[in-house]
Amino acid sequence: MSDQPASRLVAAIDCGTNSIKILVGSPSASAGGGPLDVVLRDSRVVRLGQGVDETGVLAEEALARTFAAVDEFAEVIRRHAVPPERVRFCATSATRDASNAAVFADGVRRRLGVEPEVLSGDEEAALVFAGAIAAQDPMPPEPVLVVDIGGGSTELVLGADGERQAVSMDIGSVRLHERHLHGDPPTAAEVRACVADIDEHLDRCGVALERTRTVIGTSGTIKTIACGVLALDSYDREAFDRAVLGNDATAAFVERLVAMPVDERRALPYMHPGRADVIGAGALIWGRILDRVPVGEHVVSEADILHGMAAAIAR
Incomplete structure (x- = not known):
């Protein structure tokens, strides 16, 4: 105890x-x-x-x-x-x-x-933002975009001066994998269809991504990708928490990850076996978001929706 x-x-x-x-x-x-x-x-x-x-x-x-x-x-x-x-x-x-x-x-x-x-x-997005922001010390330049890529939805929250724009889009790693990425590895046509679906949602998301000055990524998909960019030997929270990674390096890793067969992904030392099949779709979402922001790097945060929930209980 x-x-x-x-x-x-x-x-x-x-x-x-x-x-x-x-x-x-x-x-x-x-x-x-x-x-x-x-x-x-x-x-x-x-x-x-x-x-x-x-x-x-x-x-x-x-x-x-x-x-x-x-x-x-x-x-x-x-x-x-x-x-x-x-x-x-x-x-x-x-x-x-x-x-x-x-x-x-x-x-x-x-x-x-x-x-x-x-x-x-909206409630999910607010808790994601609260959890990620509370862990930042000092507060990074605003507007801050917090991104959480789940299995069924992706939350985008852009905040500055206490005001927030938020959206929960019905695209996630499991949903888009089941919808588009049937090959192992997926075919080029399947990847194009998945990317088109992501872009359609981002086009009408209503969040002004072009205003972003800081990007904070949380969720298992983003943290696992960070492990790959950092070439870690395990899923090491201390190593990736608050790491600042280049968007270009992340995009290059996303391209390699999507092209890997599931068995090759599963063999990566930081990959949870239950995530290996669907992470390609989540990685494509992350890559398309990073492609639309006007900054060249992002912060990876271990603090996420759980921290926002716990803080709300404690109050």
Whole structure:
């Protein structure tokens, strides 16, 4: 059990289209608060959104995988003695789109004893931005664009002087992989179709990407790509957190990654095996976003939606 006072601990669980993640932490004891003190962070690739783009239904096997992970996380919460009123469970894109979301909600409720929240795209974007920005010290030049690429959706949030433009687009690594990238590796025609889909969404996203002065990328796709750009020997959070990477170097790695067969991707020392098949689509999204901003580099942030959720609980 953690040596943190139980009354201060919070637990945040984010259930997305591809992965489910948990963070246990407490408000910083430093003067003025500051970043969250993280006690534990863990994740499971469960592919909850398997087939949702086509069927509109959460598959039984996807629900079983996700509930098994929730059972594990319930034990983590019990071990750290986090009270139910300081636990928050948020679900995002796949659950927003599924006609049987009530089955999922009932299963979470029984296992955790808390009411799951299905976030709107705007709510998801706000939490992503809050989590990423809170970890920046000092605050980088504004407007700041925070990007989160999930399995079913991609959030773009452009903020300056307390004002934000935000959008949650229905493009993500799982959704676009299932829609376009059927070859292993994908064919040139499949890649072109995927890029055209991404560009269509970016063209009408409503966020003024041309105003961006700082880009902060978070989410598993972006962090995994950062590991590749940095040529890391493992998925090393300390090595990539707050790293400043060139957009050209990232674009070159994205091109290589998309062209790799899945087995070759899976052999990369930092690649989660459950991400290897779909990361090509996520990488294409990241590359197209970076191609549209007027800056030549970006920051990679370990702090993400979980930090925004946890901070909101702590308040």
